[in-house]
Amino acid sequence: MLTVPVRQLGESERRAVERLLDLDPYAGAQVAERVAARGLAWWRAEGRVLGYGSRRSLESLCWLGGNLTPVLASGPAVAAFAEQLAGEERLCSSIVGRADAVLGLWDRLSAAWGPARDVRPNQPLLATDAPPPLRPDPRVRRVRPSEVDLLFPAAVAMYTEEVGVSPLVEDGGRGYRRRVAELVRAGRAYARIADGQVVFKAELAVVTRRTAQVQGVWVAPEWRGRGIAAAAMAAVVSDALARVAPTVSLYVNDFNRPARRVYERCGFHPVGTLATILF
Incomplete structure (x- = not known):
C-alpha cells in the first residue's frame, strides 16, 4: 500500500500546482503553459494532473495527456x-521530463x-536570459499567416527527421497543420526564406511567464554546412527575449553536436538534463 497516495488534482489546488511549477520553470514549462491556459478542471484541461503529497504539502506533479511529464518527481x-x-x-x-524521473518511470512502466x-x-536542457553575443541574422523573421503553406513542408520535414515518423500518418496531417498555423498566428514561428523556400525555421512551441521554449529548429539539408544556423538562432533568441519572455530555453539530443555548438555560441548554458521515451 502506498503511504502517500497519488490523486488527480483539481482547480482548488491550482495555487499549489503553480508554486511547484515555478520551482522548475524549464523542465515543467509545457505543463505550466497548459495549466495557465486551461486550469486543472478535467473537462477542459486536455489532460490530467496527478499529484503526490499531502493536501497541505504537495511535493510532485505528473501531467498525463498527449505526453506524460513528471515535474519535481522524487524517487518515492x-x-x-x-x-x-x-x-x-x-x-x-x-514520456518527457527530467532524466532521473523519466527513466525511473520507464523502468517501472516498460513491462x-x-x-x-x-x-x-x-538531452541537455539549456537556457539563456541575455541577448546573444553574435549578430542576429536580419533575414530571419516571424512567419506571416499567408505563409503557412510555405512553412508546412519544412515543419513536416523537421518533425519526420527529429521524431522518426511523419506527422502526416495520423489524420493526414490535419492536426499538425492546425498546430503550425496556431503558432504562426500567435507570432511564435520564425523562418528565413530564400527564393520562395524556407531554409531555416524554429518555433516558440511553449511560452510561459518564465520562459519561451524553442522547438522545431531546422535547416534545409542543402543549406547545412554554410554556417547560417547560429545567426538565425540569435535572431530568434533576440526577438523572444525582447517580446515574449524573460528567458529562452530548449533541449537537444546529446549526440547532436553541431546543434549544441550553435546553442553555445548563442549564449545558452546547461540547466539540467531531460530524457524522452517515444512510442
Missing part, C-alpha cells in the same frame, strides 16, 4: 506515479507499456 513520487499508471492503458505518445520506439536518455 516516481514509484507512486508508476504504480498508479501501470494499471492504465497507455494513451500518451511520449506494461513497452516496447518503446526510441529511448533518448540524455
Whole structure:
C-alpha cells in the first residue's frame, strides 16, 4: 500500500500546482503553459494532473495527456506515479521530463507499456536570459499567416527527421497543420526564406511567464554546412527575449553536436538534463 497516495488534482489546488511549477520553470514549462491556459478542471484541461503529497504539502506533479511529464518527481513520487499508471492503458505518445524521473518511470512502466520506439536518455536542457553575443541574422523573421503553406513542408520535414515518423500518418496531417498555423498566428514561428523556400525555421512551441521554449529548429539539408544556423538562432533568441519572455530555453539530443555548438555560441548554458521515451 502506498503511504502517500497519488490523486488527480483539481482547480482548488491550482495555487499549489503553480508554486511547484515555478520551482522548475524549464523542465515543467509545457505543463505550466497548459495549466495557465486551461486550469486543472478535467473537462477542459486536455489532460490530467496527478499529484503526490499531502493536501497541505504537495511535493510532485505528473501531467498525463498527449505526453506524460513528471515535474519535481522524487524517487518515492516516481514509484507512486508508476504504480498508479501501470494499471492504465497507455494513451500518451511520449514520456518527457527530467532524466532521473523519466527513466525511473520507464523502468517501472516498460513491462506494461513497452516496447518503446526510441529511448533518448540524455538531452541537455539549456537556457539563456541575455541577448546573444553574435549578430542576429536580419533575414530571419516571424512567419506571416499567408505563409503557412510555405512553412508546412519544412515543419513536416523537421518533425519526420527529429521524431522518426511523419506527422502526416495520423489524420493526414490535419492536426499538425492546425498546430503550425496556431503558432504562426500567435507570432511564435520564425523562418528565413530564400527564393520562395524556407531554409531555416524554429518555433516558440511553449511560452510561459518564465520562459519561451524553442522547438522545431531546422535547416534545409542543402543549406547545412554554410554556417547560417547560429545567426538565425540569435535572431530568434533576440526577438523572444525582447517580446515574449524573460528567458529562452530548449533541449537537444546529446549526440547532436553541431546543434549544441550553435546553442553555445548563442549564449545558452546547461540547466539540467531531460530524457524522452517515444512510442
